[in-house]
Amino acid sequence: xxxxxxxxxLAALISAIPPAHxxxxxxxxxxxxxxxxxxxxxxxxxxxxxxxxxxxGLPPAQISWVDLSGGPAMNDGLLTGxxxxxxxxxxxxxxxxxxxxxxxxxxxxxALSSFPLYLATDNPDVKTIADFSDKxxxxxPAVKVSIQAVVLQMAAEQTFGAGQQNKLDSxxxxxxxxxxxxxxxxxxxxxxxxxxxxxxxxQQLADPKIHKVLSSYDxxxxxxxxxxxxxxxxxxxxxxxxxAAFRNALEQADALIQxxxxxxxxxxxxxxxxxxxxxxxxxLIRDPEHIYTTEPQQIMKFAAFMQRVGQIKTAPEKxxxxxxxxxxxxxxx
Numbered sequence: 001x002x003x004x005x006x007x008x009x010l011a012a013l014i015s016a017i018p019p020a021h022x023x024x025x026x027x028x029x030x031x032x033x034x035x036x037x038x039x040x041x042x043x044x045x046x047x048x049x050x051x052x053x054x055x056x057g058l059p060p061a062q063i064s065w066v067d068l069s070g071g072p073a074m075n076d077g078l079l080t081g082x083x084x085x086x087x088x089x090x091x092x093x094x095x096x097x098x099x100x101x102x103x104x105x106x107x108x109x110x111a112l113s114s115f116p117l118y119l120a121t122d123n124p125d126v127k128t129i130a131d132f133s134d135k136x137x138x139x140x141p142a143v144k145v146s147i148q149a150v151v152l153q154m155a156a157e158q159t160f161g162a163g164q165q166n167k168l169d170s171x172x173x174x175x176x177x178x179x180x181x182x183x184x185x186x187x188x189x190x191x192x193x194x195x196x197x198x199x200x201x202x203q204q205l206a207d208p209k210i211h212k213v214l215s216s217y218d219x220x221x222x223x224x225x226x227x228x229x230x231x232x233x234x235x236x237x238x239x240x241x242x243x244a245a246f247r248n249a250l251e252q253a254d255a256l257i258q259x260x261x262x263x264x265x266x267x268x269x270x271x272x273x274x275x276x277x278x279x280x281x282x283x284l285i286r287d288p289e290h291i292y293t294t295e296p297q298q299i300m301k302f303a304a305f306m307q308r309v310g311q312i313k314t315a316p317e318k319x320x321x322x323x324x325x326x327x328x329x330x331x332x333x
Contacts, residue, residue: 023058023239027246029085030066030074032141033177033272034197035284036113036226037087039253039292040065041271042264048252052245061242069176072142078106078232085231085246087112089147090302091311093228097322098312105233108323110247110294111332112227117148117216118201119155121193122184122209129168129213130159132193136171139180140195143172145311147226147302148195151216154305158219165309184210197226198284199276223291224298236324247294247326254292261285296322296332 027049031037043049044065053061066083068074075096077083093108100106119129119138126132129152140148149172153165160167173191175183177200183191184204193213194204204210217223229250236243257264265281268274274281284290291297300319307315320328 023242024061024084024235025059026062026064027085027242028064028066028083029087030068030077030083031087032069032074032227033067033200035199035268035281035290036115036197038257038264038268038285039112039250040087041267042253042256043249045267045271046253046256048249049246052249052252053242055248056241056245058241058245069141072145078230079104084235085109085229087227087229089141089227090225090299091147091150091306092142092145093230094299094303094306094312094322095145096230097316098314100232101314106230107233107236108228108230108296108327109236109243110229110250110323110327111225111296111299112229112250112292112294113225114223114291114293114297115198115226116223116289117151117195117197117226118205119148119152119193119195119213119215120184120201120204120210121213122187122207123192124209124211126193126213128159129155132168132171134171136192137190138168138172138193138195139175139183139191140172141176142174144169148197148216150302150306150311151219152195153309155214155219157305157309198290199274199281202280202284203276217289220298220301222298223289224301225296228296228299233324243324244326251294254294257285257292294327295330298333300333 031040074086074088078086096106140146143149156167157165177196180194180196181200181203183189184194185207261282264285265278268281296319303315306312316322319332
């Protein structure tokens, strides 16, 4: 009799425990072009995400990697639910964070890298941005909204004065980094300048007829976060172990890059089917200005500017407001 009572009580207790939540079996990740996305290539080549998922006690997942150009394309994929983790510049991330605060709640999973962005031109008369004229066209990933576009606006305000941040916008055209590099090096298109990223900017500057006009580090007063990885609150909350595994894999990739720059160069060249010399790629990886870190740098400076000029209605009070809570204890700015 006592045994039956005990078994009944145990059965009732077990039935009261909610079933374990099954996390997603498919992970869709989007990345852009350039060496700042090297941690993703290392994650793929070394199977770091698969291993991290296993350590979290999760079954194998179908992992899809998608190549896209520009933050707006990333944001569209996230908003339509066709992507789970996307990566983009600080400016596009701030834009979607501000727009989704009351619904999807897009927030950053981690920073991806801090890299300087170079504005280069083949126009010998252009020494500073004040020298651009209506005859020039500046290629960048997405007019007005890409991080390059916002840095150009910040530089315009610094050069021409308050309220003049849009002075050069009419000269900008949207173009993916590889296409902009071909256009600038070819010298047969309307493009006379390119605001891009590594390694495309170094490829451009290797041509003696092209010179650097400015670096984003000059505009920002030092290193700043270039790219971040972000997701919706819905995906984050429904898949906490998956998100933790992703962040762990990303941090492992950063450690591997630092420990073996030569091996990381091999991975990048293979992943991008790049014809760049190994020596150049390794030199870029070793460049002290190129920082692979999950902690943000100077993202609040972007936020303050974008709010002040009306690009976003609300700015975060602190950098951690942009991120999911797991990173709140880290250092950042």
